[in-house]
Amino acid sequence: MLNPTLPDQAWYSLRRTLPPWRFQETLEELCRLAPQFKIDEVIVKIDTEEFSHGHPSLEWAAAYQEKLFEVRRRLEELGIVYSLNPWITAGHADRGRDDRDRLPGLECMVGDDGSETHHCACFLSPVWREHTRKLWTIYAQTHPHIMWVEDDIRTFNHEPVRFGCFCPRHMKLFSERVGREVSREELVRAILQPGRPHPWRAEYLRMQQEVMIETVAFLAKVTHEVSPETCMGLMSSGPRQHCVEGRDWKRLAEALADHRPLYSRPPMANYCEESMRGFYYSQDSIKLTRHALPEGVIEQTECESVPFTRFSKSVTFTFLEIAVSMAYGSSGVTLNLFDHAGTPMQDEIHYGTMLAEKKPFLNELARVANRPGRYRGVKLLHRDEFSMRKVLPAGASYQDLAEDGFPMMSALESMGIPTTYEESGILALSGQSARMLSDEELREWLTRGVLLDGVAAGILLERGFGAEIGLKRIAPPAVRVQLPWVVSAEEFHNVEFGGAPRKYLTATLPFLSADGRICPLEAAEGAQVISSWVDPDTNRTSPAMIAFENAGGGRVIVHGMEYQSCCGVAFCHPFRREQLQSAIRYLGKGSEAMLFQCDGAYPLAWRRDMADSTVIGCFNLNLDAWPECSFDLGWQGAVPRVRVLTASGNWEDCSGIEMTQSAGRLRITCRNRVEHPFPLVLKLE
Incomplete structure (x- = not known):
């Protein structure tokens, strides 16, 4: 092989x-x-x-x-x-197919709303299990290097079923777990209960989690009984979305790998x-x-x-x-x-x-x-149990259980601020990701650097951390028409954070729909106001972003927006780039991993540190070429040698590079054009 x-x-x-x-x-x-x-x-x-x-x-x-x-x-x-x-494993969508006649007794998925599929099998269906065992035995007899499991190995988006499986077999299993008979309608109401999560939600998601772990173990066993040398591969649909089925990634991966190398797609x-x-x-x-x-x-x-x-x-x-x-x-x-x-x-x-x-x-x-190393940037948070603990508003749908965080990631990356899930000195929390951290974890992070959107800040205030984040009070997120005063724009007036007199950015967020939600806040004594909301006469009505250094030496930035609804085209702007990059400099106290700037828009930049070198690079996600760009790095030691990766796969010395170093920072300016068809990749040695 x-x-x-x-x-x-x-x-x-x-x-x-x-x-x-x-x-x-x-x-x-x-x-x-x-x-x-x-x-x-x-x-x-x-x-x-x-x-x-x-x-x-x-x-x-x-x-x-x-x-x-x-x-x-x-x-x-x-x-x-x-x-x-x-x-096909269970099936992605019916698409006009009906397998019930060809596989008598096949039990198909039933959605949270009672919709039923005619092709997408319930993972508990004995008929599906037996047919799949025989089918995959035939496949495994060809001894493939990898047997790939498609992303229909999930409990959502099996059209017409949207979420979960609430078939009689699943409902019977759940009823046994809670000790009384439960109907689909009763269970769905409990799962989507507003406010504090009903305990049945976590129980249902744990049940799904166990069913899926057992299912992938079954597929691996069928394959390995015939072809023990075959590796298993898993296509997936994104961890934030898989939260809605309670996926325990590590246990599921171990079950599917079956003591062999596992491939991920x-x-x-x-x-x-x-x-x-x-x-x-x-x-x-x-x-x-x-x-x-x-x-x-x-x-x-x-x-x-x-x-x-x-x-x-x-x-x-x-x-x-x-x-x-x-x-x-x-x-x-x-x-x-x-x-x-x-x-x-x-x-x-x-x-x-x-x-x-x-x-x-x-x-x-x-x-x-x-090579061994790590990607550097502002840390984002993921927890498998997010959907079990998320607090829902009245009228929420099953999709609202998905994990928050994507808009915060996209906002930072598009402003030239790389993100990571690895160790970092700065943590960004948006939406209800703040609920995933224990009080002890929060106390530790609040001695470092934390960026909070309005929803995350409200959760910390609710949990008694107002003194640590510089916040007296914050209102729940609301669209502008629900606020007691008109919000026209965000004024960037703090010069230490890229501000200047009469520097405004629209509050019509995230676009002309203007359905982005704002969280008016009141700063505590000692907090700096970075930007403010203003009315049509440019009168300041409420702080929009504040900075605070607490008694433990930690630094916190609170931005009074719900990032889940506000981030988009109107959020992005050169003013916003100055504001957020200044905020990250403040939080990192000058030791932040990397900030990237370009003469243009929409960069995607990265930094990877290895034992003997660092690789940095950028993609131009815009049709306009950049005549100039720069990497601002936290850097200890001598000014490095910089080489560029050419189209031929060689590292070569690069003209048009200028470097300056001071106070633990290294700035690398590149005056070679960066166009969208080809990334710029530099090695620092």
């Missing part, structure tokens, strides 16, 4: 459907083009998408198995690894091109999924295109997806670049040409990013 985790390589795993009615033709083309494209592994997708039979019959699978044996043999002759990706944002700003989600998905999983899981991101061709996603954008994956430390990418209808890859050969041309650059980027 070839080793797919070479430390000096950007591993390309091509996901390819070979439809049975055009099998030989597509296989011959695959064997001809895969070496040209520098493909390292082919993941054969089984019974896929438009031509999926739902849960394939055993007869169909047995007939296709012979073709899989041929695929494996041909790929091994080429030195390419063979893996397998069954398209975190989702990238853009299934079609739309906007480069989708890379804010993508890099966060990589870092957050890695944080949630146990150490040692091998990561290959999902570079997905739907519905394929350059009308869906340009070649340049596809390259940038792969480059983001490598820059943020993934071992490889799974490439879903060609359709499932048997269309020749030759028709869109431009993708393959790019893969071959860019491989030297991507190899070196992957090599340095996979």
Whole structure:
């Protein structure tokens, strides 16, 4: 078996459907083009998408198995690894399919609203279990390197079911757990109860958690009984969303791995091109999924295109997806670049040409990013149990249980402030993430540096930490029309935080809809007001952002907005960049990891420290080129040698670089153009 985790390589795993009615033709083309494209592994997708039979019959699978044996043999002759990706586990969505007649007794999912699927199986269904056992035995007999489990291994978004499974079998199991019969309607009311969470919510999520752990253990056992050398792979849908099913990532990963290496496929944002700003989600998905999983899981991101061709996603954008994956430390990418209808890859050969041309650059980027080290930035928080503890408002939906935090991450990253889930001296809390920390954890963080949005600040005030955060009172978040005075703009008037007289930024947040919610606050004695809300006559009505240093030496910034609703296009501005970067400088006391600035907008910048070097870089997520950009780093020691990673995969001395150092900071200014088609990557030694 070839080793797919070479430390000096950007591993390309091509996901390819070979439809049975055009099998030989597509296989011959695959064997001809895969070496040209520098493909390292082919993941054969089984019974896929438009031509999926739902849960394939055993007869169909047995007939296709012979073709899989041929695929494996041909790929091994080429030195390419063979893996397998069954398209259906439970099922993603009905899409007009009904498997109940073909699988008599199949029990399907029932949603929180009573909707029922006709194809998406309940994970507790004995008929589904037995059929899957036989089906996956047929697949495992081909001895794939990895058996990939699709992201339908979840309890949400199984259209028409939105969330959970509330079928009779699940309701019976839950009733046994709580000691009395419970109806679906009664349970859903309890789960969505406003205010303090009903204990049934946590109990239901723990039940789902246990069902899913047992389910993935079943899939691994079926596979390993036939092919003990096969590794398992998990496609996922983002830890924030998986909170709504109570996923315990580490226990689930251990069960699926079954004492073998485990592969992870975190989702990238853009299934079609739309906007480069989708890379804010993508890099966060990589870092957050890695944080949630146990150490040692091998990561290959999902570079997905739907519905394929350059009308869906340009070649340049596809390259940038792969480059983001490598820059943020993934071992490889799974490439879903060609359709499932048997269309020749030759028709869109431009993708393959790019893969071959860019491989030297991507190899070196992957090599340095996979060395031992850590990503630096402002720390964000994730806790698996978030949905169990979130306090809901009246009228909340199941989707409201998802974890807060994405808008805070996106706001910081777009303002040139990298984020991390690793150790840091600064913590950013937004929404109800503040509820996930114990009083002891909060006390420790409040001796360091903490950035709070209005909702998080309100929670800390409620818990008795007002003296530590410089806050007397704060109102619940409200849209502007609900406030007792008109809010026209945020005035940036504190010169230490980028302010100046008559410096205003719209309060129409996050866009013209103006449904962003504001939290009017009253600062405690000793707090500095950084910015204020003003009325149409520019009279200040309430502080918007305050800074405070407490008796323990910790520093806190409170921004009186609900970031979950306020962050967006209108939130972003050069004034906002000055404000937030000044806030991070204040919180870090000059030791913050990195701040990035550009002559333009929408950067994505990173810093990774290793034992003997540091790699920094940036992506321009805007169509305007930057004639200049700069990295402001916390830095100890001598001024380093700086080299740039070229398209050929070599590190070369770079002209146009200027460095200045003072008081533990290093500023690197680059006066070479940075355009969106290619990132800037620098090594500091």
